[in-house]
Amino acid sequence: MGKPKFNIYEHVTETIFTEMQAGTVPWRQPWSGGSGFALPLRSTGEQYRGINVLMLLIAAMKRGYDCRSWMTYRQAQELGGQVRKGEKSTTVVKFGTITKEGETDPVTGAEGEEHARRYARAYRVFNTCQIDGLDEHWYDRPAAQKEFGTQSDPALDAWFASLGVPIEHSADPRAYYHIVRDVIHMPRVQTFESAAGLYDTLAHEEAHAVAVEKRLGLTFEGKTAALKLATEECFAELTGAMVCARLGVPASARQNAAYIKHWLEILGESNGAVFRVASMAQAAADWMFAKAGDPDCDIPAVADE
Known part of the structure; x- marks a missing residue:
């Protein structure tokens, strides 16, 4: 048999979904890109x-x-x-x-x-x-990664640390959960536009970590890898929004809604998908607060864009 014919559509799809599973989704980034x-x-x-x-x-x-x-x-x-x-x-x-x-x-x-x-x-x-x-x-090299002078909140840092998932920061401008190492990687704090953006992003990545077998063991349904990914991303965004609301972090409701809407369009579903994902998100948020309790923190408010 001859060598299989190269399919450009399959190549593009595989490249993008592989990167989404391993790293940052490009349109959700409240930090400077590098x-x-x-x-x-x-x-x-x-x-x-x-x-x-x-x-x-x-x-x-x-x-x-x-x-x-x-x-x-x-x-x-x-x-x-x-x-x-x-x-x-x-x-x-x-x-x-x-x-x-x-x-x-x-x-x-x-x-x-x-x-x-x-x-x-x-x-x-x-x-x-x-x-x-x-x-x-x-x-030609682009300008260096911009720093906004953002500072973290010690109480919130302690709360997220108590969830038991190691968090590392580096100059790598990506936010992601590494399932093999069981580590959350975050860009440097100073490169985030606001503390709210920092903890909104961290809550999203924590949701991915909480979903794994050693914690909640959640299963994301879908006939294809793309649909499973869409379900998990909806879950992580809803979980992050719930956690931030209880922590008093003024995350962007419009950004949350737009992000979730994008994945629901991929799923091709409406209310059914929302209820299933929301149930898992609530379970993940409950797990986090049962594990870490309620922190005493004060995050500066930012305008909802």
């Missing part, structure tokens, strides 16, 4: 658009690229550069339209109507960090 989150540029200087932005941001974040520009192997050579031996390319997608003329009627000789067909074609690019010999401007 170098990996600068909008990627083509060799023409134009910004990539659509799904390619997400694909390239994921590649830059996972592989540690901090240059904004991307180009094909041939484009690098034309600009006097050379991709270093052993470097791996990143797949992006070119969308286009093919217009075909209709068939001519064999009797009347009349020409048929034209019709257009959209296509998606994969091609491979390299970040300029992978290429030697280019002019210096190709190695």
Whole structure:
């Protein structure tokens, strides 16, 4: 049997859902992004658009690229550069339209109507960090991760610590729960726009940690990995919102609602999904407060955006 044909749609879907399971969901980020989150540029200087932005941001974040520009192997050579031996390319997608003329009627000789067909074609690019010999401007780095001077609340820090899930902070601009290590990773406190954003994010990640077998052992239903992920993300967001409300953390209700709405659209359900997920979220919130009690804390209020 021959080698299976490469399916660009399956590749894109797998890449995105794998990253969502392991790291940060791009549209939920109340902290400054760091170098990996600068909008990627083509060799023409134009910004990539659509799904390619997400694909390239994921590649830059996972592989540690901090240059904004991307180009094909041939484009690098034309600009006097050379991709270093052993470097791996990143797949992006070119969308286009093919217009075909209709068939001519064999009797009347009349020409048929034209019709257009959209296509998606994969091609491979390299970040300029992978290429030697280019002019210096190709190695442009985005501005350093912005710091807002946000400070944590000792009482809340102690409350989350008492849940028993280790929490680590680093310059890595991602928030996620690492299920194998049983650790929550968070960006540095100073890079969050507010303390409310910090603890809203932490509560979301704690929900993922509480759901695992060694704690509540929750099961998220779904016929596919994508649907299971959508269910778990709805659960984590609802749990985080419940926890923040009881802690007095002024999380953004609009952001919570928009995030949950996005996942419910993927699930293709309405009230049924909400009730099932809300029941699990309540159980997780109850578990947290039974474990840690109610803290004595005071988080500054911020405007709900």
